[in-house]
Amino acid sequence: MAESMLSLDDVKVHFGGVRAVDGISIALEPGKLYGIVGPNGSGKTTLINAISRLVPLTDGTITFDGTVVSRMRPFQVSREGLARTFQAVRLLPTLTVRDNVRVAVDRMRDGDGGRRGRWRRTPAERNRAENATDVALERLHLTQLAGEYPENLPFGTQRRVEIARAIANRPKLLLLDEPIAGMNREERTEIAEIMKSLRDDGLTQLLIEHDLRIVLSACDHIFVMNFGKCVADGPPRETAARPEVQEAYLGRKHDGGA
Ligand SMILES: Nc1ncnc2c1ncn2[C@@H]1O[C@H](COP(=O)(O)OP(=O)(O)O)[C@@H](O)[C@H]1O
Ligand SMILES: [Mg+2]
Structure with a gap:
C-alpha cells in the first residue's frame, strides 16, 4: 500500500449541534493535486481548518506524512510541513x-x-x-x-x-481555500497553471474551489462534500457527473464563492 501524504480517519468537527464535518475518511497520495467541491456550508473550510489544526476535532484521527497530528497546535503541524492559505487574503x-x-x-x-x-x-x-x-x-x-x-x-x-x-x-502539503474566488478569468487560469506546475514539481495540494471548470481541468482527483460528509470521490469529470453529486449541487443554493 502506498504511503499516504495525509489520511483522515472518521474525522468529525461539531460546533454544538452543527455537524460541520461529520465523519470524513479520505487519503491523499503524495504529488497529486486534489480538489474539494461542495455547496456553501458543506464543511469544506472546517475540514481544512481541522487539518491545519485551527479547530479541535470532535472525533477521528488525522495522520500527516506518518505522524498523527490530530492534537497538534497549528505551528507544530506547520513545522511538520503543512502550509495553507485562507479564504480572505491576509498580507501585511x-x-x-x-x-x-x-x-x-x-x-x-x-x-x-x-x-x-x-x-x-x-x-x-x-x-x-x-x-x-x-x-x-x-x-x-x-x-x-x-x-x-x-x-x-x-x-x-x-x-x-x-x-x-x-x-x-517548501511544505509537503499545501491547503488552498478558494484561492481564485473573486478573480477574473485570466487570473484564475494563471493560478491554476501555477498549481499544476507546483504539482508537477511534487507538491501535494488540496484545493477548495467552486469554479468547476478549473477543478475539472486542474485536479487529479476530487472529493465532493455535502452536509459535512464526503458523498463522492474519484476522477474529476466522472465524479462530477454522478447523480449524487448533481443532487448536492442542484438540491441546494450554490455558493457564489464568498
Ligand atoms: N466556528 C464555528 N462555529 C460554529 N459554526 C461554524 C463554525 N465554523 C463553521 N461553522 C458552520 O459549519 C458549517 C460548515 O461551514 P464551512 O466549513 O465554512 O462550509 P464551507 O466552507 O463548505 O462553505 C456551516 O453551517 C457553518 O455555519
Ligand atoms: Mg468555505
Whole structure:
C-alpha cells in the first residue's frame, strides 16, 4: 500500500449541534493535486481548518506524512510541513511583496529554532531564507513585483503573494481555500497553471474551489462534500457527473464563492 501524504480517519468537527464535518475518511497520495467541491456550508473550510489544526476535532484521527497530528497546535503541524492559505487574503500592508514572503520564512525559522531569537540567525541561515524567498517569488511570477506594496496590486496578484508565502518554506502539503474566488478569468487560469506546475514539481495540494471548470481541468482527483460528509470521490469529470453529486449541487443554493 502506498504511503499516504495525509489520511483522515472518521474525522468529525461539531460546533454544538452543527455537524460541520461529520465523519470524513479520505487519503491523499503524495504529488497529486486534489480538489474539494461542495455547496456553501458543506464543511469544506472546517475540514481544512481541522487539518491545519485551527479547530479541535470532535472525533477521528488525522495522520500527516506518518505522524498523527490530530492534537497538534497549528505551528507544530506547520513545522511538520503543512502550509495553507485562507479564504480572505491576509498580507501585511506595510511590507513589500518580498518582505511579506520573507517574514514567513523567518517565522518558520522561529518555530524551528526553539529559543533562538528572531533576528539572530547565522549568515548561512539568512542566505537560505533569502534564497527560499527568491524561489517562491519566482514560482508565483512575482519577481518583477518584489518591491511593490500589496495595496497597489490587483487582488489576483495579492493572492499569488499569499501562495508564495505559503510555499516559501517548501511544505509537503499545501491547503488552498478558494484561492481564485473573486478573480477574473485570466487570473484564475494563471493560478491554476501555477498549481499544476507546483504539482508537477511534487507538491501535494488540496484545493477548495467552486469554479468547476478549473477543478475539472486542474485536479487529479476530487472529493465532493455535502452536509459535512464526503458523498463522492474519484476522477474529476466522472465524479462530477454522478447523480449524487448533481443532487448536492442542484438540491441546494450554490455558493457564489464568498
Ligand atoms: N466556528 C464555528 N462555529 C460554529 N459554526 C461554524 C463554525 N465554523 C463553521 N461553522 C458552520 O459549519 C458549517 C460548515 O461551514 P464551512 O466549513 O465554512 O462550509 P464551507 O466552507 O463548505 O462553505 C456551516 O453551517 C457553518 O455555519
Ligand atoms: Mg468555505
